[in-house]
Structure formats: structure tokens, C-alpha cells
Amino acid sequence: MKIKNKIKITVNGKQMQIIPKFTLKSLITKLKMPLNKIAIEINKKIIDKNRISKIRLKKGDKIEIVHFIGGG
Amino acid sequence: MIDKRFKIANKIFKSRLIVGTGKYKSFSECAKAIKTSGADIVTVAVRRVNISNKNKARLMDYIDPKKITYLPNTAGCFTAEDAIRTLRLAREIGGWKLVKLEVLGDKRNLFPEMIETLRSTELLTKEGFKVMVYCNDDPLMAKRLENAGAVAIMPLAAPIGSGLGIQNKVNIKIIRKQTKLPLIIDAGIGQASDASIAMELGCDGVLINTAIAKAKNPSQMAEAMKLAVISGRKSYLSGRINPNLFGSASTTNKGII
Numbered sequence: 226m227k228i229k230n231k232i233k234i235t236v237n238g239k240q241m242q243i244i245p246k247f248t249l250k251s252l253i254t255k256l257k258m259p260l261n262k263i264a265i266e267i268n269k270k271i272i273d274k275n276r277i278s279k280i281r282l283k284k285g286d287k288i289e290i291v292h293f294i295g296g297g
Numbered sequence: 298m299i300d301k302r303f304k305i306a307n308k309i310f311k312s313r314l315i316v317g318t319g320k321y322k323s324f325s326e327c328a329k330a331i332k333t334s335g336a337d338i339v340t341v342a343v344r345r346v347n348i349s350n351k352n353k354a355r356l357m358d359y360i361d362p363k364k365i366t367y368l369p370n371t372a373g374c375f376t377a378e379d380a381i382r383t384l385r386l387a388r389e390i391g392g393w394k395l396v397k398l399e400v401l402g403d404k405r406n407l408f409p410e411m412i413e414t415l416r417s418t419e420l421l422t423k424e425g426f427k428v429m430v431y432c433n434d435d436p437l438m439a440k441r442l443e444n445a446g447a448v449a450i451m452p453l454a455a456p457i458g459s460g461l462g463i464q465n466k467v468n469i470k471i472i473r474k475q476t477k478l479p480l481i482i483d484a485g486i487g488q489a490s491d492a493s494i495a496m497e498l499g500c501d502g503v504l505i506n507t508a509i510a511k512a513k514n515p516s517q518m519a520e521a522m523k524l525a526v527i528s529g530r531k532s533y534l535s536g537r538i539n540p541n542l543f544g545s546a547s548t549t550n551k552g553i554i
Contacts, residue, residue: 236348237345237346237348238345239348239349256348256351257351258346258351259355261391262355262357262390263346263390264343264386264387264389264390265389266386269382271385271386271389272389274389289345289386290345290346290348291343291344291345291346291386291390292343292344292346292355292356292357292390293341293342293343293344293355293356293357293367293369293387293390294318294319294341294342294343294344294356295317295318295319295320295321295324295327295341295342295356296317296318296319296340296341296342296370296372296506297317297318297319297320297340297342297370297372297457297458297484297504297506297507
């Protein structure tokens, strides 16, 4: 079945298309991100990682997924 | 003389050498250098995950945050708001409250923007962060940071990554005299003797990244820095002789033939 009305979101500066009501948890699973090594922001608001299954992504959401890299 | 423990925000650390994790050729080279350095604190930065290459190696896979204290920094931040956003994210990754604040004011010389740094220190402290502050070597600003709640004062020796060594020993000495907070030289170390000098001036610790990461043999330089920090600290605690303009013979003239 072809899914209509896909919505556009931005993840780490890149545009992605998802189905409506896609949860943040589904996105993290799809991207294969290890939850214990990342932090997530949606529209500059930090997300409690315990709540990601309850958060449904909306059109135009800007998501940032960060982790630690080498630094001084 | 028995040394007092190296304590930051009520936590005791074994090593007085803090090591940065940037600029290494690989994570394994970085991990090896950290091991030989003996450091129990490493600085780390917060950046976007690469979503198109999910299998890319991660720092946390090479340096275990359960075994070594991660000190998240605010590298690349130019305003208090940027710094706070970055450190809130760092805290969300794994509950880190001990942080390194670094708010820069100029992309070329990488000097700290002290007005924003002071403002950030106040705001972050109010939010419960324990803030170790990268700053210039101005004693007045160091005092203001202390009053704002900083848990460690971290003046530069010279510009970040320059390897020029300690350019203003007098200011570092004055800051040492006025503060009981941990005083850590944060930038500009080039070689092991610079680290020893920092410790001989009475600093509590040294933070080094480039001088180790960009050395031809990072692991060996890490060990040299470890020994230099220990050596400089012991020298400081031992009480040096007064410098004299003229010589003082080591051998007595008594019984001379």
C-alpha cells in the first residue's frame, strides 16, 4: 500500500520524509542510534530519553541528535 | 611534604594531568595516549551524530566513561546561550554535571570572550552545573569567575594549540596567591618542561591536548607530560632555593690542600 501524505522533518541538518504520527523512538530505531550515547533536541528543546516513545514527530520538526567526539 | 589531594567540586582525582581527546589520528591512538598519560579526566566535545554513516566509530566505544571522567566542553561556542545549550545536551547524554566552559571571542586567536564566559558561569552554576572555566590570565576576571561560582579556574598559558608555553608567569602566580580554587593551566603547553613550569608556579593541574595529540609519538609524549606534572608538583612542594646572582660553592674550602 502506498502511503500518502508523508511529512518532511530535518534531522541533523538533512531533510527526511516520515509517515505521519511517526514517533521519535521509531526514528532513533530506524537510524540505529544507541540511546545511551546520544542526546536529542527537537526544535531546540531537549528531549527526555525516557519519553521518546510518546513523542510524535510533526511536519517541519528540526531534530538534532548529538554525541561525544574528541575535543580539547 | 605530603601533598593534598587533587579535588575538584568535592571529587578526588588521582592525576593532576587532564587530557584532551581531539586532533588524534585515530580513536585507538587517543585511547593509548590517555592510558600512558595516567589521566583520569578527559575533555570531550558535543557534536552532531553522522546519520548517513551509522557504523562510524564512536569515542565512547574507545574510552569508557565508567572508567574515566568525561569533561564535556563547549568548544565552538561564542555566546552564553550556545554554551548552555551544548552543556545541557552533554548532561542529557549521561548525566554529566562537571563541565568545561569555553566561550571564545575570536576565531583566529581563540581567546576567551570573558564577558560571555562570566555570564555563562553564572547561568550554568544556577542550573546546577559544576563549571571549570577556561579563561584569560587576568587575576581580576579570575576573581569574578570565582565569585560567580566556578569550581576551577583554567587560565591559558598561550593561545589554544599554539604550543608556546607559559607567556605570563607573573599573572599565573598572582592568580595562585588569590584563589583557593583548583588552578589549572588550560592551553598553550608545547612540551613537558612547560607542564613542569606550570606546576612549579603552584598550579593544581594542567590540561593538555594538542601537545600530546600532535606530537610525533603521542603515547610517549603523554607519558612525558605525566612525569613532568609529577616532577613540577614535587619541585613546587619541596620549596626551591632562593635564586642568587652570584655563585655559592657546593664544596667547602675547609681542609683544602
